[in-house]
Amino acid sequence: MYTEPQLNTEFEKERPKLKSFLLRMTASVEDTEDLVQETYIKAHQKLSSFEGKSSLKTWLFAIASNLAKDLLRSKKRWPETVTDICREAALGNRDFLQNMMQVRMTSQQGNFEIKEHIAFCFACIGKSLPIEQQLALLLKEVYQFKVQEVAEILSVSEAMAKYYLHEARSKMISIFDKKCALINKEGACHQCTELNGIFNPKQKAQEEVMKIDMARMAQSKDKEELFDMRTKILQNLDPFNSGASELQLLHLQHNKKVMDNYLKET
Incomplete structure (x- = not known):
């Protein structure tokens, strides 16, 4: 099981790529900033249920991708x-x-x-x-x-x-x-x-x-x-x-x- 410090370390490492990825999905700086923050919040909330079957990086991008889909689906x-x-x-x-x-x-x-x-x-x-x-x-x-x-x-x-x-x-x-x-x-x-x-x-x-x-x-x-x-x-x-x-x-x-x-x- 991953700890909160491990999540924080990995999240900060991947933050620049998460930001650029979400910007290229949404074309909005404001939406990107919001989604990056939401990604961290969801990851923190669900950390205890993360079983480690994928890398922490892949898991973070999955959360970010789902949030982007939710935002863009109605557009x-x-x-x-x-x-x-x-x-x-x-x-x-x-x-x-x-x-x-x-x-x-x-x-x-x-x-x-x-x-x-x-x-x-x-x-x-x-x-x-x-x-x-x-x-x-x-x-x-x-x-x-x-x-x-x-x-x-x-x-x-x-x-x-x-x-x-x-x-x-x-x-x-x-x-x-x-x-x-x-x-x-x-x-x-x-x-x-x-x-x-x-x-x-x-x-x-x-x-x-x-x-x-x-x-x-x-x-x-x-x-x-x-x-x-x-x-x-x-x-x-x-x-x-x-x-x-x-x-x-x-x-x-x-x-x-x-x-x-x-x-x-x-």
Whole structure:
């Protein structure tokens, strides 16, 4: 049986990953903070019944996943066109752009880097998936749980966990292949280079793009490999603690507000 000090130690160790995981599920800083706190409270309440059949880390992520599902189950999924909708809204909102520029100029965490936007874009598009698929994708491909552990977290069979993962990967690969200009030169979405031009006007966009392995190798790698390169970027970024975190969190707050209004009208 685990003790309260052991729980506290493990929880503090995993807190940054729990926070980034919940942010990528909810797209809300406020909801994330609440769910992290609720995760600890539930874990503390149920600690005496935890039998240790899985790791403490897996158990904590299972609690967090269930809380996220409860929150999101009543909400509409974001559409695949989320980036297009939010781009138009951002370009038409002068106050928002001014706030972003102010953060860019004054904050130590206000940098704009294309790799950060790739992670941001992944999280937004991921919210177009069914909840179980979104969870399976993040747990396996970003937080590197084994399929067996994903199945335990989601309380499903390994076969079902593999199905969720396959469907999520296939859908995301299809969306990125049609939209992302970093991979498909005919893709419609140039937001990474557009935003780089706004926030880093002295940088040459193509030079910045070519710093990204995924973009540099787009012609030599297949779609599955390129998708794995995307997830590798997310693995190495903490959206709450990076050189671009304040800028990207402000941007995410804007997108959530835009999508909340959009979904109310549809």
